[in-house]
Amino acid sequence: MARRIGERDAVISGVGQSQIGRRIYRDPLGLTLDACLEAIEHAGLTRSDIDGLSTYPGNMNVPPGFSGVGVAEVQDALRLELDWFAGGLELPGQLGSVANAVAAVSAGLCDHVLCFRTVWEASAQGDAGRASVTVGSGGGGGYRATGFMQWTLPFGAPSAANWIGMMANLHFHRYGTTREQLAWIALNARRNAEINPNAIYRTPMTLDDYLGVRMISDPLCLYDCDVPADGSTAVVVSRADAAPDLRQPPVRIEAMGTALHGRPSWDQFDDLTTMAVRDAAAMMWARTDLEPGDVHVGELYDGFRFLTMCWLEALGFCGKGESGPFVDGGERIAREAAGRAGSVALNTHGGQLSAGRLHGYGMLHEACVQLWGEAGERQCTVPSGGLPEVALAAAGGGPLAASLLLTRS
Amino acid sequence: MADQPFRVLPAVTVDNEHFWRGGAEGELRLLRCETCGTWIHPPQPRCPTCLSDRVVPCATSGRGTVLTWTINRQPWYPGLEPPYVVAIVELVEQPDLRLTTNLVGIAPEDVDFGMPVRVTFEEYPDRDGSVWLPFFEPDPEAT
Numbered sequence: 001m002a003r004r005i006g007e008r009d010a011v012i013s014g015v016g017q018s019q020i021g022r023r024i025y026r027d028p029l030g031l032t033l034d035a036c037l038e039a040i041e042h043a044g045l046t047r048s049d050i051d052g053l054s055t056y057p058g059n060m061n062v063p064p065g066f067s068g069v070g071v072a073e074v075q076d077a078l079r080l081e082l083d084w085f086a087g088g089l090e091l092p093g094q095l096g097s098v099a100n101a102v103a104a105v106s107a108g109l110c111d112h113v114l115c116f117r118t119v120w121e122a123s124a125q126g127d128a129g130r131a132s133v134t135v136g137s138g139g140g141g142g143y144r145a146t147g148f149m150q151w152t153l154p155f156g157a158p159s160a161a162n163w164i165g166m167m168a169n170l171h172f173h174r175y176g177t178t179r180e181q182l183a184w185i186a187l188n189a190r191r192n193a194e195i196n197p198n199a200i201y202r203t204p205m206t207l208d209d210y211l212g213v214r215m216i217s218d219p220l221c222l223y224d225c226d227v228p229a230d231g232s233t234a235v236v237v238s239r240a241d242a243a244p245d246l247r248q249p250p251v252r253i254e255a256m257g258t259a260l261h262g263r264p265s266w267d268q269f270d271d272l273t274t275m276a277v278r279d280a281a282a283m284m285w286a287r288t289d290l291e292p293g294d295v296h297v298g299e300l301y302d303g304f305r306f307l308t309m310c311w312l313e314a315l316g317f318c319g320k321g322e323s324g325p326f327v328d329g330g331e332r333i334a335r336e337a338a339g340r341a342g343s344v345a346l347n348t349h350g351g352q353l354s355a356g357r358l359h360g361y362g363m364l365h366e367a368c369v370q371l372w373g374e375a376g377e378r379q380c381t382v383p384s385g386g387l388p389e390v391a392l393a394a395a396g397g398g399p400l401a402a403s404l405l406l407t408r409s
Numbered sequence: 410m411a412d413q414p415f416r417v418l419p420a421v422t423v424d425n426e427h428f429w430r431g432g433a434e435g436e437l438r439l440l441r442c443e444t445c446g447t448w449i450h451p452p453q454p455r456c457p458t459c460l461s462d463r464v465v466p467c468a469t470s471g472r473g474t475v476l477t478w479t480i481n482r483q484p485w486y487p488g489l490e491p492p493y494v495v496a497i498v499e500l501v502e503q504p505d506l507r508l509t510t511n512l513v514g515i516a517p518e519d520v521d522f523g524m525p526v527r528v529t530f531e532e533y534p535d536r537d538g539s540v541w542l543p544f545f546e547p548d549p550e551a552t
Contacts, residue, residue, distance in 0.1 A: 134485045136417035144420035151451060153417035154542050155511045157495040158485050165479035166497055173477070173522050217495070218480040267497050267509045268450075272477060 005287050006106035011250035012406070013112070013238040014043025015368045020198055020231035020356045021122070028068040028120040031232040033077055036114055039234035044247025045112055050236075051083045052104055052113030056097035056360075058087035063135070065124025065228065074116065084109040092258040092280060093301075093396025094360030095404060099258050101237040113237040117361035121228035134158050148265065160304065161225055163266040163398065165217035168306040171273045172219055175321030177309070179219055183210040184327040185305040185346075186223045186353055192335055193350025195377040200229060201354045224305040229356035233365050249409035251368050254390075257284030257403045264399045273321070274310050276401035277394070281314035284403050292316035295405075296388035297370045297380055298344040299363035302351040307397030315392065315403070317344050339382030344392075345370075348378055360395030364404065367393040371408045415488030416542065418535050424452050427466030432530030432541020436468040439506070448503045471528035472548060473500040476507060480517045492517055498526055498545050514546035525551030 016038025018031040040047055059070025071087040074080070084104045091097060094117055101113035135158050136143045145153040152158065171177050187210065193199035205223070213222045243250055257280035262269040269275045285291070292315055300311040309323035318326035327333055327346075337343035349355045349366040356362065369375045373387045380388050387408065394403035421429050431438035440449040442456035443463040455462050478496035494512040499505065512520055513529065526545040533540050 136486070143417065145417050146420045148451075150419035150425070152509050154419055154540075155495055155509055155544075156416070156481060156485060156489050156493055157509060158417070159483070161483065162479055162481055162495050165481075166477045166495065169479055170477035170522075215480075215482045217483060220479075267507055268505075270505065272497070 005255065007102050007253040007256045009240050010102040010105040010237050010253055011240045011243065012235055012253065012368055013242070013246045013250045014039045014041070014045070014236040015365045016040070016042055016234045017198070017365055018232040020200065020229060020358065022200060022227070022229060023122045023126070024230045025123045026230065028118050028232070029073050029077060031120065031230065032069045032074060032116055032118045032234075035118070035232035035234040036074060036078065036116055039114065039236050042247065043112070043236045043238065044245070045236065047078050047080065049112050050078070050080050050114045052101060052110035053080060053082055053085040054097045054101040054104070054113050054115045055087040056091060056094045056117055057089035060089070063121070065119060065121035067118065068120060069118045074114070084113070091400070092260060092276070092402040093400040095364060095393065095395040095402040096258060098235065098237060098364065098404065099256055099402055102253060102256065105237055105239055111239050111242060114234060115237060116232060116234040117359055118232035119357060119359055120230040121357065122230050125228055151267065159217070160398065161217045161220055164304045164306055165220045167272045167275070168219050171306070171309070171321070174273060175324065177324035179211065179221070180207065181324035181328045182219070182224065182305060182309065183207055184330045184333065185302055185308045185351070186210055188327070188330045188333050189302060189347045189351035190354045191330075192348050192378055193354030196350050196355060197376070199350040199355040200227065220304065220306065223353060226303050226352035226357040229358065231356050231358050233358050233361035235361070235364060235368070243409070248372060251371050252407045252409055254290060254405040254407050255284045255287035256405070257281055259283040260399065260401070262399070266398050269399060274314055275397065276399050277307070277310045277314040277397060280394070280396070280401040280403050281311070281316070284405055285316070288405060290390060290405060293341065295344055295390050295392050296338045296382055297348060297367060297391040298346050299348065299367045299391065299393045300346060301360055301363055301395040301397055302347055302353065303357065303359070303397065305353070308347070310397060311394050315394065335378060335380050338380035338388055345380045345388070348375065348380055363395050364393040367391040367406055371406060413531070413533065414490070415486050416533055417486070418533055418540055421537065421540060428452065429540040430538070431466070431468070432532065432543060433539070435530065437471040437528045437543050438466045438468050440464045441467040448506045450506060450508060469500055469502050472551070473498040473526055473545070475512070475520065475522060475524045475526060477522065478512065478520055494520055496520070496545065508543070511544045512546070513544045
C-alpha cells in the first residue's frame with residue numbers, strides 16, 4: 001500500500017511577523033504576540049479558533065536571547081484553549097516545530113495550530129556582542145563542558161562557525177569551490193534586502209566588500225555568518241478542509257522532509273560536505289511527483305552562507321559539489337530567475353545576513369508571502385507574468401534540517 | 410603550566426575518564442567492542458555495530474590523518490589567542506573513527522588535507538584532577 005502523504009491534509013493559512021531589528025529592546029513576549037496576532041488575522045481566524053500551539057526551541061534562558069518565549073507564555077497571554085501543543089529543541093531544525101504542527105493537524109488532534117519562533121539575541125547580547133555569550137566564557141571558571149560540547153570546547157571551537165568552517169573547507173578542497181563563488185549567497189541576499197523595507201541591512205554589498213571583510217573561521221568570513229537580531233515570526237497551520245473559513249486560498253504543503261539518517265553530530269556525520277540536509281531533501285522529494293525544476297522560489301537557510309550551498313545541492317538544483325559554479329555570478333539565483341530553466345529565485349527577502357537572524361521561520365514566512373503575491377517590490381513573477389506556484393522553505397544545517405515544498409492553491 | 414592558554418575543560422565522568430586522562434600514560438584511549446572489534450567514539454554503553462555491552466577502553470596508535478580543518482581567527486575566549494587550527498582527525502584504526510582537536514607544531518598555512526599526524530598531550534590541572542587534552546602534530550614517522 002502506498003504511504004499516505006499526510007502533510008497534504010494540512011495547509012498554511014496565515015503568516016505574521018513582528019518588528020525586526022538590531023537591539024530594539026522590546027519584551028520578547030510582546031514581539032511574539034505581535035507576530036501571532038498578525039498571523040491569526042492574516043488567516044482570517046480569531047484566537048478562539050486556535051486550538052494548537054507549537055514552537056522551537058521552547059523557553060530557554062541560555063544562550064541569551066535564543067528564545068525566552070515558550071508555549072506556556074503564549075497560551076497564557078492569549079488565554080488559548082489548546083487541544084495540542086509542543087515546544088522543544090530536539091527536532092529536525094527550526095521548522096521541525098512546523099512539521100510537528102502539520103502532523104498534529106493531519107492526525108486530527110487539532111484544527112488550527114499557531115507556530116512561532118522568537119529571537120532577541122541582539123538585545124540580549126547588548127553592546128558586549130556575540131563574544132559575551134560564548135559557551136564557557138566568564139562565569140568564574142566554574143563551567144565544565146558536557147555532551148557534544150565537551151568534544152569541541154576544549155579545542156577552542158565553541159561556534160558553528162568553526163564546525164561549518166570545517167565542512168566548507170572540505171567542500172572547497174574536494175570540489176574546487178571558492179570564496180568568490182560562496183560570496184554570491186551573501187551578495188544575492190543583500191541585493192534582495194535592498195528592496196525589502198523590513199530588512200535590517202539594505203546598503204549594497206560588492207564582491208570586494210565580501211572578500212575584504214575579516215575572516216572568522218577559514219574559509220568563512222564575517223559575511224558568511226548571520227547577525228543577531230530581534231524579531232518574531234508566526235505561521236498558522238490549519239486543516240486543509242477548513243479552507244472555506246479562511247481569508248485567502250491557503251498555501252498547500254505538497255511534501256515535507258524531516259529525515260536524519262547519518263550520525264546526529266557535527267563531527268561524526270558521514271559526509272561532512274552535506275550532512276542532514278541530504279536526508280531531509282531526499283525524503284521530501286520521495287513524497288511528491290514534483291521535481292527541483294518545478295520550484296520557482298527557494299528560501300533556503302543561510303544562517304551560515306555555506307549551508308545554503310549544501311541545500312542547493314541536496315535539493316537537486318545542481319549536482320553534488322556543483323553549488324559553487326551554480327551560484328557564481330548570481331544569475332541563476334536572482335529574484336528575476338524565478339521560473340526559468342535551471343534557476344531558482346533564492347532568499348528573496350534578504351536571508352538571515354540582511355533580513356535578520358529569524359532562525360528559519362523567516363524563510364518559511366517569505367516562501368508563503370511570495371506564493372500569496374504579497375512581497376511588494378521584491379515580488380517574484382514567472383516568465384508568463386504570473387505569481388510563483390511552487391516554493392521551497394528549508395531550514396537547518398549540520399545535523400538538523402527540515403524542508404517544506406509549498407504550492408499555491 | 411601557569412602560562413597555558415585558557416581552555417574550557419570537560420566534566421570528567423566514569424564514562425569519559427579513559428579519554429580525558431589516558432594522556433597521563435601517553436595513550437589516546439577510546440572504547441572498543443570486545444565482541445566485534447568496533448572502535449567507538451564518543452563513548453557509548455553498547456557497541457553500535459553488534460550491540461554488545463562488552464565495550465572497554467583501549468589504547469589507539471594515536472596516529473591518523475587530517476580529514477578537514479579550519480583556521481579559527483575569532484577571539485572566542487580571553488586567554489586563548491587566535492589564530493589556531495581546529496581539525497577533525499581520522500584515526501588509522503578504523504574509517505570514520507574521528508575526533509575534533511587542534512593541530513599544533515605546524516604553521517596554519519602549512520596544514521593540508523590527508524596529512525599524517527600523531528597525538529601529543531597537554532596536561533591541564535583541574536579541581537578534581539588533571540585532564541590531558543589530545544592535540545595532534547605532524548607525524549615525522551609517517552611514510
